[in-house]
Amino acid sequence: MTMILGFPLAPIRGVIKLGELLQEQVERELRDPAAVRRRLEEIEQARAAGRISAEEEAEAVNRVLRGMQT
Numbered sequence: 001m002t003m004i005l006g007f008p009l010a011p012i013r014g015v016i017k018l019g020e021l022l023q024e025q026v027e028r029e030l031r032d033p034a035a036v037r038r039r040l041e042e043i044e045q046a047r048a049a050g051r052i053s054a055e056e057e058a059e060a061v062n063r064v065l066r067g068m069q070t
Contacts, residue, residue, distance in 0.1 A: 030067045039064050 029035050040061060047057040 036064060036068060 043052070043057055043060045043064070046052045047054070052060070
């Protein structure tokens with residue numbers, strides 16, 4: 001009986017589980033030291049190339065570092 005009543009909710013449960021898995025993956029990537037290092041290097045290269053200002057560089061670095069803490 002539970003299976004019959006629960007069957008219509010299966011797609012919703014699947015979407016919820018998929019969302020949870022995606023959130024876990026994003027959190028892992030935000031905290032991965034190699035990924036953080038790459039993002040910081042990209043910011044540094046953008047500053048060296050003149051694509052961003054010193055203020056934008058500082059703000060971007062702070063965002064990356066704050067992402068590691070959450």
